[in-house]
Amino acid sequence: MKKKLSFLVLTAMLMLSVLSACGKSGGNNEAAGSSPAASPSESASASPSASATTPAPKKDVTIKIFQFKVEIADALQKLADEYEKETGVKVVVETHGGGEDYNALLKATLAAGEEPEIFNSGGWAGIVPYMDRAADLSNEPWAKDLVPATVAQITKDGKLLGMPMNMEAYGFTYNKDLFAKAGITELPQTLDQLEETAKKLKAAKITPWELTNEWWSMGIHTLNIALANQPDPAAWIEDVKAGKKTFKDDPVMKQWLRLVDIMFANGQDKPLTTDYNTQVAEFAAGKGAMVQHGNWIQGMVDEVDKNLNLGMMPVPLGDKPYIFAGVPNNWIVNSKSAHPEEAKAFLNWMVTSEVGKKYIATEFKFVPALTTIAPNPEAVGKIGGDFATFSTQHPDQIKDWNWDRFPDGITQQWGSAMQEYLGKRITGDQLLEKFDKAVKDIMKK
Incomplete structure (x- = not known):
């Protein structure tokens, strides 16, 4: 617990320096x-x-x-x-x-x-x-x-x-101007409010999410939202690796499935043919209101539109929304x-x-x-700057990255399963079963 608190405090302090270093x-x-x-x-x-x-x-x-x-x-x-x-x-x-x-x-x-x-x-x-x-x-x-x-x-x-x-940090990077155009004045704090946000964007003829077919985005970053929201991520992951717990029977994973369903139901047409570069380019061109990426896309966005009014919003799941930071x-x-x-x-x-x-x-x-x-605050840009403000005001809403606690090879299989789910070829229960099978297969080796 002390290590986790230390990580949150140090992350907040570091991001505060982004604002004050200039x-x-x-x-x-x-x-x-x-x-x-x-x-x-x-x-x-x-x-x-x-x-x-x-x-x-x-x-x-x-x-x-x-x-x-x-x-x-x-x-x-x-x-x-x-x-x-x-x-x-x-x-x-x-x-x-x-x-x-x-x-x-x-x-x-x-x-x-x-x-x-x-x-x-x-x-x-x-x-x-x-x-x-x-x-x-x-x-x-x-x-x-x-x-x-x-x-x-x-x-x-x-x-x-x-x-x-x-x-780096990620959550939902969002277009503040498109949110304003849809009449959204407050960021969603719950999954119900997130779903309502998507409806408002659609009513304003704005695509809520730009999605991607990339295995690493879904199999690493998307799934980490669930991993990080476990009461004790490190302990839970060790139990999963040991076969003591499963994805399929976990209540946090059930909540996470609803989050994924909201995203996948409110993305652009043909996400299975949208790679990372195209996803970010279309988001930067104002074709979608949100994208599940972090401050690392700032340079790519700037190549399209340096004046895009962006922010980083925490992802609703569980008791409160969170942003995820790490190396x-x-x-x-x-x-x-x-x-x-x-x-x-x-x-x-x-x-x-x-x-x-x-x-x-x-x-x-x-x-x-x-x-x-x-x-360099100017170089870090609006996405990182927005995270800096949030992290200093809400250090208790920063969680860490956990996928590397699993052996190499598992995240690739998770990403492949997510692609199947995005393509509506498997059910939610089958998706979680595939997550469990990936862990079991790798841990046998």
Whole structure:
């Protein structure tokens, strides 16, 4: 209970800094996004031992990053190019996300004998398949600066096995102007009120939700709404894995099914052919009033309409509505790669140099996972800003992410079952049965 409370408080404190960071400085660092890029001599820290004023020696090596976050793919490669100019170390970025099964592709890459220097992994059970190659980063210079709430999920046996990528949150991102057009003046607090909200939007000829066919959105984020609403998510999940409890017989899952039914009954036409990019693009174009995503879509939305009036609303379920916050993924240094030390040096440079910090806060539009990187409120945008306000006013309505407490492979099966349910090929009871079967099958292995 203390750990959970700590997570909520720290998340609220971090998001509060999003609102207050603009124009402030942290130590000797100016606010992210407001200072010019430092010269190589000012920001070079390509190896942990490099001084702040002496550029690291150039090395004729190439390191590869195998990463999943499509939203930052272009910006990450540009940052990699900056690093090469400064150090001579070439960094190649390979991105697999969106509609691709990143974990399956990563495992296939490793099985084929390819060993990228840096790759992404979730925390908790998500890191288990890679523990034989995840380098211990506990003694890296930046480790002491991590936001405390981000550390436990990627720590095993006292070792820090990755660098938390950033902090994210999701609920229902919604178009405030479309809500106003439909005469909606208060956000729904219950499932009954959510259903009424959908009716009002439809009456105003506005599509309530933009849905997607992506397995990860439904099998991870949608289902986490139910997982997080358990009285004790960690304990409940352990009981499910042990076969002591089931999805099918759980009262929270029954409530969650109604939430899903409301969403699926009030989405756009042909959601089964709508991928992630199309979903966000159509939402950004004002074709739907809500989308189940978080602050990570801000950059994609801005490409369509920077002036869209958006907010993040908590999701009604149980006693009150909640927003869900956590670490989306971690940077893992592959100890079996050709250049693990150069990989550590790149990550260190990314979070300590002025160039790297500016990219994280401004170009990636991240809420940083390190206290030494000031968030850029302007870059974070309206979605993150709305969450910041909500989290500071209602810290008791922030819940965490729990899907990585299950072994890898389960969420993919859940997502496949959700696709069947979206296509009306199975019933609600059959959906929950498939959830249970997925857990049982994976836990047997």
